[in-house]
Amino acid sequence: MASEKNGTLRTAPAGQGTNTHSRTYLAWLAFAEDKAALFSLVFLLIVALMAAFAPYVSPHDPYEAVNSLRNAPPGSGDFLLGADSNGRDILTRLIYGGRISLVVGFAPTFLAMVISLVLGLTAGYFGGWIDQAIMRTLDVLFAFPLVLLAIAIAGMLNPGVDTEIVAITVVLVPYISRIVRTSTISVTAQPYIEAARAGGAGQWAIVSRYVLPNMISPVIVYTTTLVGLMIVVASGLSFLGLGVQAPAADWGSMVSEGRVVLRKAPHVTVFPGLLIVAVSLAFNYIGDGLRDALDPKAIRR
Amino acid sequence: MGRQIITRLAAVIPILFGVSIFIFMLMHLAPGDVTDALLGPMATGDAKEKLRKAMGLDRPLVFQYLTWMGNILQGDFGVSVHTKRAVSEVVLPRFGNTVILALASLLLALSVGFFVGMYAAAKSYSTFDRVSMSLTLMLGSTPPYWLALLLVLMFSLKLRWFPATGMTSILGDGGLMDIARHLVLPAIATAAAPAAIITRMVRSTMLEVLSQGYIRVARAKGVSQRAILWKHALRNALPPIATISGLQLGFLLGGALFTEVIFAWPGLGNQLYYSIVARDVVVVQAAVLVIALAFVLVNLAVDILNAFLDPRVRKV
Numbered sequence: 001m002a003s004e005k006n007g008t009l010r011t012a013p014a015g016q017g018t019n020t021h022s023r024t025y026l027a028w029l030a031f032a033e034d035k036a037a038l039f040s041l042v043f044l045l046i047v048a049l050m051a052a053f054a055p056y057v058s059p060h061d062p063y064e065a066v067n068s069l070r071n072a073p074p075g076s077g078d079f080l081l082g083a084d085s086n087g088r089d090i091l092t093r094l095i096y097g098g099r100i101s102l103v104v105g106f107a108p109t110f111l112a113m114v115i116s117l118v119l120g121l122t123a124g125y126f127g128g129w130i131d132q133a134i135m136r137t138l139d140v141l142f143a144f145p146l147v148l149l150a151i152a153i154a155g156m157l158n159p160g161v162d163t164e165i166v167a168i169t170v171v172l173v174p175y176i177s178r179i180v181r182t183s184t185i186s187v188t189a190q191p192y193i194e195a196a197r198a199g200g201a202g203q204w205a206i207v208s209r210y211v212l213p214n215m216i217s218p219v220i221v222y223t224t225t226l227v228g229l230m231i232v233v234a235s236g237l238s239f240l241g242l243g244v245q246a247p248a249a250d251w252g253s254m255v256s257e258g259r260v261v262l263r264k265a266p267h268v269t270v271f272p273g274l275l276i277v278a279v280s281l282a283f284n285y286i287g288d289g290l291r292d293a294l295d296p297k298a299i300r301r
Numbered sequence: 302m303g304r305q306i307i308t309r310l311a312a313v314i315p316i317l318f319g320v321s322i323f324i325f326m327l328m329h330l331a332p333g334d335v336t337d338a339l340l341g342p343m344a345t346g347d348a349k350e351k352l353r354k355a356m357g358l359d360r361p362l363v364f365q366y367l368t369w370m371g372n373i374l375q376g377d378f379g380v381s382v383h384t385k386r387a388v389s390e391v392v393l394p395r396f397g398n399t400v401i402l403a404l405a406s407l408l409l410a411l412s413v414g415f416f417v418g419m420y421a422a423a424k425s426y427s428t429f430d431r432v433s434m435s436l437t438l439m440l441g442s443t444p445p446y447w448l449a450l451l452l453v454l455m456f457s458l459k460l461r462w463f464p465a466t467g468m469t470s471i472l473g474d475g476g477l478m479d480i481a482r483h484l485v486l487p488a489i490a491t492a493a494a495p496a497a498i499i500t501r502m503v504r505s506t507m508l509e510v511l512s513q514g515y516i517r518v519a520r521a522k523g524v525s526q527r528a529i530l531w532k533h534a535l536r537n538a539l540p541p542i543a544t545i546s547g548l549q550l551g552f553l554l555g556g557a558l559f560t561e562v563i564f565a566w567p568g569l570g571n572q573l574y575y576s577i578v579a580r581d582v583v584v585v586q587a588a589v590l591v592i593a594l595a596f597v598l599v600n601l602a603v604d605i606l607n608a609f610l611d612p613r614v615r616k617v
Binding site for chain 1: 359446450563582
């Protein structure tokens with residue numbers, strides 16, 4: 001047995017109702033043990049809060065163009081990360097850009113999760129022709145490479161943030177639905193579901209009280225990891241000009257703006273990209289941490 | 302074996318049917334229609350109406366779909382709204398160029414993923430393992446377009462080792478070396494993320510296989526480490542690795558669109574992007590259809606390959 005503290009943590013009977021430590025609290029303790037995940041969470045909170053309070057924390061106006069400072073390198077004057085080709089402060093634009101970049105990464109993943117929970121639960125719980133109808137339809141979407149489908153959908157609608165959200169939601173639904181369905185089927189096969197049924201519980205009660213809470217963990221873990229990837233995909237759509245329109249900018253379109261002055265002012269391209277990588281990585285680490293915290297079967301080293 | 306292949310082939314047909322319907326509907330969701338693109342914003346409603354009639358756009362959707370599909374089955378993808386050229390003349394050669402880029406990238410991703418993953422698994426929890434796992438995690442989160450720009454900055458603008466653009470025609474007079482020189486940077490940019498995922502997959506699959514009883518038996522018998530890795534373990538690790546690698550081709554094609562745009566590689570992704578910007582619906586339709594078809598067929602091929610690699614799959 002390891003240290004005293006870890007020992008009690010691991011042997012604590014998770015999920016036994018009368019315990020003062022709730023399941024959520026124990027999961028949090030396990031999560032907090034994962035330093036990379038905890039650090040990522042703090043980092044993301046800082047980025048999100050800065051974006052939310054952008055007008056109060058950013059040093060400049062995101063649209064204020066200083067002609068003399070065009071393409072100024074990092075550290076010129078009080079432009080900490082330098083200026084872009086229009087002479088606008090890059091740090092400020094990164095902070096404001098977070099408002100869009102975080103939303104277009106997070107919102108579609110969440111939306112897709114809600115839609116997939118409905119589709120996947122229905123397919124997995126009822127089975128039969130309902131299952132066939134839903135899953136065969138989703139198979140069609142699997143026939144497209146994810147990013148290309150998002151580009152095609154976004155490209156056919158009018159460019160904008162809502163277009164980006166719709167496109168990414170659509171491409172994610174088949175992936176999350178599959179996980180929901182598999183997870184639902186394995187939970188539905190458990191004896192306690194049969195017991196609930198024998199006890200006279202209605203369909204709705206079984207699904208909402210017994211199936212959903214027991215199948216949701218892998219779905220949350222998978223979805224969290226997807227947010228990181230979707231921030232990259234969404235930034236790609238913006239890079240192609242299918243998302244947010246100038247003069248507003250998110251991190252992807254900032255990389256795109258920097259492309260023209262790549263030789264003269266590489267920092268315009270480099271900084272937004274670094275931020276995308278960091279945020280996406282952070283979501284990955286949080287996903288890993290959640291997996292360890294939520295899965296009672298996972299062996300923790 | 303033969304029967305399994307036929308069953309899988311049969312399953313592909315309804316999917317392709319669904320794919321064609323989806324693409325057709327998607328193009329009809331697009332705001333505005335072809336007549337706007339053809340006649341410009343100044344056209345009168347009357348003129349648009351006439352053109353719609355001439356093009357058959359006033360007919361029922363089912364009829365339009367059947368005509369479209371019927372033409373495609375005869376190899377007629379329609380005429381580009383923008384360039385007035387036959388779409389098949391544009392799309393097919395460009396698809397060939399994308400295949401060159403995709404194959405080079407896949408080869409790169411597979412060989413890097415394979416060797417790094419195998420080595421990391423053989424020396425698990427060593428410094429090499431830790432460093433390569435952190436690096437792959439980072440590469441997996443890197444936007445392909447940003448990586449492409451960094452490569453241009455480093456190797457084209459600063460070091461001047463490789464050209465950033467200039468691949469106009471594959472059959473130009475530069476010969477094979479010229480293609481290779483133009484291919485290096487785009488292939489690296491496209492391969493990076495898939496390589497990272499394949500590396501992690503190879504490592505975790507190998508670790509799982511290496512922990513099984515028969516490997517311990519082989520070790521006890523005194524089989525060399527090399528033989529255990531490359532003969533005993535690899536055989537059982539290959540099927541899941543092949544499946545993931547097949548799926549990576551999808552990501553690879555997505556990434557290829559960005560690298561094609563940045564390096565001006567004359568591929569289908571590049572064409573798709575410019576057709577989207579120009580709202581050339583006919584070309585977009587054809588390009589997306591060709592990509593989906595290729596993706597479905599590759600995944601089918603991977604399934605069949607798996608049946609060869611894994612006798613257990615064959616039985617089902």
